[in-house]
């Protein structure tokens with residue numbers, strides 16, 4: 001998978017070259033490039049935003065730099081582009097969408113700032129590429145960069161070969177077909193500040209442990225995320 005990120009804050013994406021995503025880049029499973037949108041501005045001040053037509057607070061990102069940046073992305077790799085635009089107005093990101101995006105050959109993240117990107121850029125992307133507008137949830141950030149960090153980690157870890165132990169993908173919360181929250185986890189020591197590890201986990205009775213874990217997952221889901229237990233139909 002090739003990932004390109006276009007942003008006016010390239011430094012914000014530096015963490016992507018660490019740990020999990022970093023290993024995927026080193027191993028060649030993922031190619032990642034971060035681009036400064038201002039490279040496609042041509043005025044002395046490298047202007048990327050302007051006042052909104054129709055008035056209102058804040059600034060809007062100008063379409064011209066985005067158009068030139070997206071054109072340049074096409075020249076970098078012949079694979080068809082999925083353009084992912086984090087926005088409060090987007091589809092809420094979840095594990096199903098993470099799986100969908102992990103199957104794509106190429107992702108181009110367009111990080112908005114200010115009040116957002118001129119709508120004509122989104123319309124151009126919808127007509128020219130595969131556009132996915134996505135929000136991390138029902139709250140607002142100041143820009144798309146933090147969302148790109150989260151989405152990239154959620155997507156890259158699903159690519160075969162990236163995680164050391166693919167079994168850990170099976171039982172985790174929100175895994176496909178696994179609509180329960182994860183059960184509680186314990187490790188040594190058996191007693192810590194007067195708190196014991198549940199006896200069952202020390203019993204070696206794997207069937208009973210599996211039952212206990214499912215009961216714990218059900219209980220947690222019931223109390224914290226009851227909507228996950230509602231049937232879809």
Ligand SMILES: COC(=O)c1cc2cc(CO)sc2[nH]1
Nearest residue numbers: 087112116135136141143144
């Ligand atoms: C949960 O919030 C988001 O996913 C989010 C993405 C973006 C992009 C912005 C720039 O206009 S503000 C913002 N919030």
